Amino acid sequence: MTAATAAPDPELITGSGPGADADDGTETISWADFRAWERQLASSGACTHPIRLRGRIDAIDRATGETAPVYDTASEHGGVLHVACGNRREAVCPACSAIYGPVSSDVPKVGEYLLYWLKEIVQPNLAPKTYQTYELFVRLHIDPYLGHKRLDRLQVKDIRQWLNKLASLCQCCTQGKDVARPESRRRCCAIGKCCMEVLAPWSRKDARDTLRAALTCAVEEEIISRNPVSVIRLPAPRKHKCSVWTVDEARRFLESARRDEDALYTAYVLILVLGLRKGEVLGAYLGSGRS
Ligand SMILES: [Zn+2]
Ligand SMILES: [Zn+2]
Ligand SMILES: [Zn+2]
Numbered sequence: 281m282t283a284a285t286a287a288p289d290p291e292l293i294t295g296s297g298p299g300a301d302a303d304d305g306t307e308t309i310s311w312a313d314f315r316a317w318e319r320q321l322a323s324s325g326a327c328t329h330p331i332r333l334r335g336r337i338d339a340i341d342r343a344t345g346e347t348a349p350v351y352d353t354a355s356e357h358g359g360v361l362h363v364a365c366g367n368r369r370e371a372v373c374p375a376c377s378a379i380y381g382p383v384s385s386d387v388p389k390v391g392e393y394l395l396y397w398l399k400e401i402v403q404p405n406l407a408p409k410t411y412q413t414y415e416l417f418v419r420l421h422i423d424p425y426l427g428h429k430r431l432d433r434l435q436v437k438d439i440r441q442w443l444n445k446l447a448s449l450c451q452c453c454t455q456g457k458d459v460a461r462p463e464s465r466r467r468c469c470a471i472g473k474c475c476m477e478v479l480a481p482w483s484r485k486d487a488r489d490t491l492r493a494a495l496t497c498a499v500e501e502e503i504i505s506r507n508p509v510s511v512i513r514l515p516a517p518r519k520h521k522c523s524v525w526t527v528d529e530a531r532r533f534l535e536s537a538r539r540d541e542d543a544l545y546t547a548y549v550l551i552l553v554l555g556l557r558k559g560e561v562l563g564a565y566l567g568s569g570r571s
Pocket of ligand 2: 452453458468469470473474475476477
């Protein structure tokens with residue numbers, strides 16, 4: 281059938297045989313045939329490239345061994361059963377891509393999206409310092425590992441593997457810090473003595489948070505349907521414990537500073553005796569200078 285001219289012609293409406301050729305070369309089919317063809321099209325969801333199945337299913341009665349026909353594609357229009365191809369690409373089958381989820385061929389790579397996010401979302405809307413921090417994390421810790429992946433194919437597993445890698449890789453080696461030093465000043469990774477400068481747990485958490493923020497925007501922009509970073513939990517990094525001087529140590533320090541006529545002796549006293557912060561002491565100094 282090249283072109284179907286379907287009209288409920290009273291003479292053809294009950295017929296189901298092959299149509300008669302019209303004068304202009306097009307084939308005329310009966311209304312019943314047209315309806316059968318229409319039903320077939322609807323059953324495969326108007327798929328452009330349906331899979332054509334031909335055959336029959338018989339049931340065997342175990343007790344008697346008799347076979348009884350259950351289904352035969354001969355009952356379908358043209359003797360074939362049409363099953364939707366299920367292709368998710370719109371260019372291949374628009375009908376199936378609408379049902380099984382479209383895969384747009386222009387989904388960006390993670391690296392491309394991160395650059396766009398920094399330029400169009402972070403830089404114009406957030407503080408310069410925040411932009412600098414995000415840019416640094418993208419450039420050093422995200423893009424080299426995940427940048428090549430297509431955004432919609434990034435999985436939770438990829439993110440776990442990336443974070444584990446960050447916890448074990450020497451940053452000095454990967455960023456070539458020691459190699460960048462003048463030859464005479466190279467002291468570790470470049471001369472085969474890896475310094476094992478792994479990323480601190482806080483920085484690893486910050487790298488994850490950076491990626492999570494970017495992917496949240498990708499979800500909002502409907503490029504991806506969910507954020508794979510949101511399920512990733514990291515152990516809370518341990519707070520750095522600072523050692524505290526004893527009263528005796530503080531007294532010895534002050535005595536030594538006074539003996540040496542240290543210019544900041546008064547500041548030390550304010551800090552150690554009154555518990556002032558650095559900023560407060562500086563304020564006190566500046567204030568006294570002005571008056
Ligand atoms: Zn299809
Ligand atoms: Zn090193
Ligand atoms: Zn190293």
